[in-house]
Amino acid sequence: MAAGFALLFGMFLIVGWPAILLRERLVRVFLDTALVGVLVAYTGGAGSPYFSLYLLAALGIAWIETWPKVAVAAAALVAGYPAAVVATGGMGALGSTPVALRTGLIALFCVAVAFLGSEMQGFRKLAIRLSSTLAREIDRVESDERLISKFAPVVKVLSLEGILGWAVEAAHTVGGGPYAHVAALKGNNHRTILEADFDVCPSWWHPSIQRLVLQSCREGDTVRSEEEIHGIEGFMAIPLGTDEDEKWGAMIVGGSEYGAEEERALKLLAGGIGPALEDAEDAPGGLDQLTGLPNRASLHRVLRRELSYGRPLTVLAMQPTGFDDSDLASGGALLQRIGQRLTDGRQRAFRYGEEEFVVVLSGSGEGRARQAALTLQQQVSEEAGRQNDLPLTAAVGWVFAETGDEGSVLDAALRALEIAKGQPGGISGLPAGAQSLGRFVEDEKKQVLGIASTLVEALEAKDPYIKEHLRAVSSLALRIGSEISLPGEQMEALTSGAMLHDLGKIG
Structure with a gap:
């Protein structure tokens, strides 16, 4: 029998099968059973001192994943011992009580190992799932951090209104609810979004919103509230600040159920927005992209x-x-x-x-x-x-x-x-002479504006229908200038230019 196994293994070795076969757990159990059977048969059969090696071979069942293969492996082990006994003492040796007891012990041990193996498989699959989930979570956190780090330099060059607008839009998108609010206590700056059919929007002036902001700043951590405010339920406030010991604002979302994932994402967002809002106090109109100075x-x-x-x-x-x-x-x-x-x-x-x-x-x-x-x-x-x-x-x-x-x-x-x-x-x-020079400049401005007003009146007298057109263009220019936060001096020049854009029609 040993010579037969050796010959069979040698043939497999020649054709390159052992590596493929040995990756299969069932094949390993078969080989262990065969080797133990040969050893038991040549060392006394029923009286062999190496019977316990069958129990050691049965431990391989724990690594087999499917129940049909477990059954085949257990059957091979249970049948292997009587076969070794028969090979040594003939069929008559099977009738002895020790052989029957040992065969039963192998069967019970195989059942126990199969049960423990199924539990191990469950734990192993759970560990794989948890490991995969953890890896995905780490990748997502790193991806979010990289995204925030890329946005932070861009956001810092925006004006204070631009930063607030971007922050509240981002909080609204990340939170997924209908309500978002960003408040910076420094300078009392805030911005709100409400995208739903509600009669009243909870603004900064609502006591409950102020309480959420102040509480999150005081505690330095996330604050949740299930209070209903103007029909909106479920609020979460994330503190804003660049120092662990000092918080001076908050990012609030409302109108949904916010879990750990939303909280984590909003904290990352707050970490990127906080420094930009703090710097915006000294650069409320934004930063110059080349020098990094306020513009x-x-x-x-x-x-x-x-x-x-x-x-x-x-x-x-x-x-x-x-x-x-x-x-x-x-x-x-x-x-x-x-x-x-x-x-x-x-x-x-x-x-x-x-x-x-x-x-x-x-x-x-x-x-x-x-x-x-x-x-x-x-x-x-x-x-x-x-x-x-x-x-x-x-x-x-x-x-x-x-x-x-x-x-x-x-x-x-x-x-x-x-x-x-x-x-x-x-x-x-x-x-x-600075103040007198300032008055001189103001007088020059008034004189220019007076000339412009006279020209516009002449144009309106020539064509009465152009009056409303000039006012509409001037109003549109004023709205555009306000939207891009032009300084007062440039706003005056823009509106004056809008009023004078049809000046050529006087002639």
Whole structure:
């Protein structure tokens, strides 16, 4: 029998089948049964001391996955021992009690192993499912984090209104309910979406919404509420903030059942939106994409806000001199480096024009303003020196302001900058004449607007039907300007241009 098995295995080895066959658990049990049977047959049959090896071979049943194969393997083991006994002692040896007991023991052991094997298979399948679910969850979290990290730089260049609008739209989409609300306590800024047939929308002024925002900020974690507010049930608030210890806003969704998946996604969204909203306090009009500084619209809004407080300010306008416009790549890199340098310290810097920067300082004083101007010149020279040893400096004009229109203050600072370009040191200030210059600029504006109004009246007198057309175009231009957050000065120019666009019809 041993020679027969050896011959059979040798043939399989020649044709390359052992590797294929041994991957099948049932074949392994057959081989173990055959080898144990040969060993038992040649060591005494019914009296062989190696009977217990059948129990060891039966353990292979635990790895067989289907019940039909389990039954075949168990039958082979149960029949294998009597076959080995018969091979040694003949058919008469089967009638002995020890052989019957041992055969029954093998059968019971096979049943027990089969039961344990089925439990093991269940646990193994559960482990595979859990492992697969965990892997998918990790991939989804990493994918969401990568998506948020890609959106964050884009969102940061938006205006405050743009960031709020994007955030509430994203929260509404992620949450899946009809209601979404984003509130930033800094500056009392908020935005709401309600896409359903409800009579009243729960706004920021509703006490329950305010309570959700304040509670989530205080606890620093997700807050849920099943309270019905204007027909909407089921709310979840996610705190906003860049510091673990300080939260200053919340993202709220409502009108649905929100589970762990929605909470996780909204927390990721809040983590990306929080820094952008916090930075938007100093850049409410958005950031300049090249330098990363607050842009021109942000300057107008920040300056308007500061002037409304009535506190003294120093406004400096700066422009690098000796700039080579032909090398756009080098020039852009230098402006970027200057922008990064201007973010250092306590000053608030803005990119105003293509090459112009504006710095706003708290307080006033000619000595302090002149020192700030010298510092700006030094920063530009150092950055230019680091980049191809460019021989650049900067012209700086400054003006004091405490009250008034931000447009007039900026006009005065830019006028001081123009004067500085012709000065030997490249620095000029208007500490005393800034207000009179501002009034002069305002008078010029009024005179221009008066001329424009006279021309429009003449056009309406010539063609009465054009009056409504001009007003409609002007109203449309005003709405467009408001939508893209144009500063007040540019809004005036836009509406005036809309009123005068048919001026050629006078002739």
